[in-house]
Amino acid sequence: MxxxxxxxxxxxxxxxxxxxxxxxxxxxxxxxxxxxxxxxxxxxxGDLVGLFATADAPREAKVLxxxxxxxxxxxxxxxxxxxxxxxxxxxxxxxxxxxxxxxxxxxxxxxxxxxxxxxxxxxxxxxxxxxxxxxxxxxxxxxxxxxxxxxxxxxxxxxxxxxxxxxxxxxxxxxxxxxxxxxxxxxxxxxxxxxxxxxxxxxxxxxxxxxxxxxxxxxxxxxxxxxxxxxxxxxxSDFTAFRASYEDSVVAQFRGHTIAKAGTWTQGPALLAALRILEPLDDELLDPSTGAGAHTIVEALKLALADRDAHFGDGTDVTPLLADEYIDSRRAEIGERAAREWRPGRPTRHSRAAPPLRQAGTAADAAGTGEPTVQTTGETRGDTCHIDVxxxxxxxxxxxxxxxxxxxxxxxxxxxxxxxxxxxxTWLDPDAAAALTPGRRPRTTLSPTLAFDVDGGRMALGTPGGDQQDQWQLPFLLRVLVGGYEPQEAIDAPTLHTTALIDSFWPREWDPAGVVVEDRIGDDVIDELVARGHDVLRDGPWRLGRLSAVGVRPDGVRLWGAANPRGMQGYAIGR
Incomplete structure (x- = not known):
């Protein structure tokens, strides 16, 4: 498949x-x-990030x-x-x-x-x-x-x-x-x-x-x-000195499922943090198709992404960021209304802050720039691709x-x-976690995922989207692992993301309470988000997310695949 x-x-x-x-x-x-x-x-x-598990070690995720x-x-x-x-x-x-x-x-x-x-x-x-x-x-x-x-x-x-x-x-x-x-x-x-x-x-x-x-x-x-x-x-000499390599993945448990990501030289562990923040909450708060669920998911993402922006970089130890006590403290920061502050935590007393925030819309656009699929303005841009097998x-x-x-x-x-x-x-600030340093990997947004179910099922998934990659994967995982959706249903379902993060792409802006939604998510959900203080941008019915996924059913024999209908070019094929 x-x-x-x-x-x-x-x-x-x-x-x-x-x-x-x-x-x-x-x-x-x-x-x-x-x-x-x-x-x-x-x-x-360009570059890539991969995750794989071999037939000989089917539940051991390695990073390419x-x-x-x-x-x-x-x-x-x-x-x-x-x-x-x-x-x-x-x-x-x-x-x-x-x-x-x-x-x-x-x-x-x-x-x-x-x-x-x-x-x-x-x-x-x-x-x-x-x-x-x-x-x-x-x-x-x-x-x-x-x-x-x-x-x-x-x-x-x-x-x-x-x-x-x-x-x-x-x-x-x-x-x-x-x-x-x-x-x-x-x-x-x-x-x-x-x-x-x-x-x-x-x-x-x-x-x-x-x-x-x-x-x-x-x-x-x-x-x-x-x-x-x-x-x-x-x-x-820079070309000559580099060779691709493998690393161990970073894993977290979510309601009995094992989710594997690459390390903090990617944004991948932010998805693990968001899942862990959400894990003990009531199921209705994990449903992105409801106002309360959409609000809770967005607020969890804002916390996880603030930690990404402040602390992630090549060589950052992810352990303190996923520790039980720290995750509990982050969950306690989710309120009934949209936070409008940038709120990174301090997982260690030596934690370093990111450079100053630039309000979205204050810098001029320039031709050739930007990976994000959707800008804070809603403008569609080119970005990335993805493949699962x-x-x-x-x-x-x-x-x-x-x-x-x-x-x-x-x-x-x-x-x-x-x-x-x-x-x-990278930042031109030597104290930033993602500071520009010769020989060091820049922190990337590329973020594929492997997931292993408690019943033996396995799946691979990912999406283009720059800063939105893990944001769009989170509703998919919640719908499949909690809501009982089939993978294609979860990809097709209306989705959303927050822009309250420090943009990974030049000119590195920040939008304090922005949320972009596919408007078919429903007026009731959108109205509740607005009532809770979110700045909501409707972005058409089929605009957000380009997920694809493949997997193995629990019987270990049947395979499945799912692809994104948005843009009418994604494709799943198998037999």
């Missing part, structure tokens, strides 16, 4: 399963296809680390010397070391069964023959067209053929990216074992033409979201790839893609 945010990626992954590949072969094929079919949402120059660190030259002093008080939201200076491609190859080497050439064959074909442009891709290109024409001519060459805006449905071809993949395969040829062949491709990525072209091209100053020109600091042997994997969007930084002409801007999630 495969479910993802794009039907072509799901079909390609399922084709690998039909040919005898396992879940890891399939998810890698689907992941590379996402580079081509959702280029405004992810790219080879595809988040590269800050380059050696990316320190606070350099950015300050460039006249910046925030890391820009677009431009090569904000690039972390790309981690996605090496992570996909690592996963394929260690847990897949097929040759790299076979897994990449459908990707290369799609890149050469073309994929139909989505309406959202075209809308993204339109938003940054002037930036491309005036400042990023290599991006204009790729995305504005003959200088004109393409139309939805037009076939977009990327032969240069196909060449990159074929070069990786060529470097793999001639080695004795499958593992050695994949490692040769990884070495070629980290030390060969990709690294050299990216470092050389981005060393030329170019326009950033700040409205000023800067050279990137990433070098070939489970196979007949019981291997289960969930991956959220992102970064390297076509609008992130100028297209590297030899490669057909750009680098990402994940460093915008």
């Amino acid at each position: 495969v479910a993802s945010t794009h039907w072509v990626a799901s079909a390609a992954a399922h084709g690998i399963l039909e040919r005898g590949g396992n879940a890891f072969d399939a998810v890698v094929a689907g992941g590379f296809v996402l580079h081509v079919v959702e280029p405004h949402l992810n790219g080879p120059g 680390v595809g988040q590269g660190p800050a380059p050696a030259g990316a320190d606070i002093a350099h950015f300050r010397a460039e006249g910046l008080d925030l890391v820009p939201g677009a431009g090569g200076l904000a690039a972390a070391v790309p981690g996605a491609v090496d992570a996909w190859l690592l996963l394929l080497r260690d847990h897949g069964s097929m040759e790299l050439s076979d897994v990449l064959a459908p990707v290369i074909q799609i890149a050469r023959d073309g994929a139909p442009l989505l309406p959202t891709t075209v809308a993204t290109i339109a938003r940054v067209a002037d930036l491309f024409r005036e400042h990023w001519p290599t991006s204009a060459e790729l995305w504005l053929p003959d200088g004109a805006l393409p139309s939805a449905g037009d076939l977009h071809r990327n032969p240069r990216y196909a060449d990159v993949l074929e070069d990786l395969i060529a470097h793999a040829d001639g080695h004795a074992t499958r593992e050695e062949r994949i490692d040769a491709a990884r070495t070629a990525w980290a030390t060969g033409p990709v690294a050299r072209a990216a470092a050389t091209f981005l060393a030329t100053p170019h326009r950033h979201s700040s409205g000023t020109d800067h050279a990137a600091v990433i070098r070939v 489970v196979d007949r042997w019981g291997n289960l994997v969930s991956v959220t790839p992102s970064g390297g969007w076509l609008q992130s930084s100028p297209t590297i002409p030899e490669l057909g893609f750009c680098l990402g801007t994940r460093l915008q999630m």
Whole structure:
């Protein structure tokens, strides 16, 4: 079973399963296809976070680390010397070391069964023959067209053929990216074992033409979201020094279910904190379809996300943030009315605060910036993608790839893609938990989930959405684990999220009591939220969330899949 945010990626992954590949072969094929079919949402120059459990250890969740660190030259002093008080939201200076491609190859080497050439064959074909442009891709290109024409001519060459805006449905071809993949395969040829062949491709990525072209091209100053020109600091040595890796997951119990997330270099533990805050409350307070439930869920999220913003960062110990006494103290802070203050807790006496808050709407927008699916204004933006796979042997994997969007930084002409801007999630404040530090991972919003039921069922899930990723997963989990919904019902149900958080994306704003809702959640729910003091923004009937999920029923035999209908491009397929 495969479910993802794009039907072509799901079909390609399922084709690998039909040919005898396992879940890891399939998810890698689907992941590379996402580079081509959702280029405004992810790219080879970006990053990913994955969670997986193998058939041999079906209830042990491992983390696939595809988040590269800050380059050696990316320190606070350099950015300050460039006249910046925030890391820009677009431009090569904000690039972390790309981690996605090496992570996909690592996963394929260690847990897949097929040759790299076979897994990449459908990707290369799609890149050469073309994929139909989505309406959202075209809308993204339109938003940054002037930036491309005036400042990023290599991006204009790729995305504005003959200088004109393409139309939805037009076939977009990327032969240069196909060449990159074929070069990786060529470097793999001639080695004795499958593992050695994949490692040769990884070495070629980290030390060969990709690294050299990216470092050389981005060393030329170019326009950033700040409205000023800067050279990137990433070098070939930064590519060479990075290798993707694995980590243990962070887990929490929720009403007998085990929920697994990545660590505090992601926002994942915020979902665990919110679940633990909500766990002992009455079931009606865990129902997002009621006014009281929506209020309680939003207030729990605001507390968990305040702790994310104040305390999460690469190396932060999550244990104090999930301790019973601390969670109890946070639950006690939920009142009958919407809180309008930023309220991080102090899990230890050495806890550090985040930088000053910027009120939402006080900073100007800039072309090319922002991952969130929905801004505080309700404006829809590009963001991220997601893919889940489970196979007949019981291997289960969930991956959220992102970064390297076509609008992130100028297209590297030899490669057909750009680098990402994940460093915008760091602070130019050495005392911040997520301070910009060379060699350290920026805190990312990418946040897939694995869940293990008390009765033996297992599932993988996730969604695009920037700061909303765990917010949209929470109502899904509550509806499935508490409300008894089928997964597809839970994905289809109207949802909501809070904007009362410090935005992870430039210009890092905060909206004290904002709540965005799909208006089909009902006037009674919306009226109660308003009465309780929330600033509610109605955002249409089918706008929030792009979840997908797959799972294994408790009997260990039957599989299920579910995909998002919003946008009419998510797709679940299996047999």
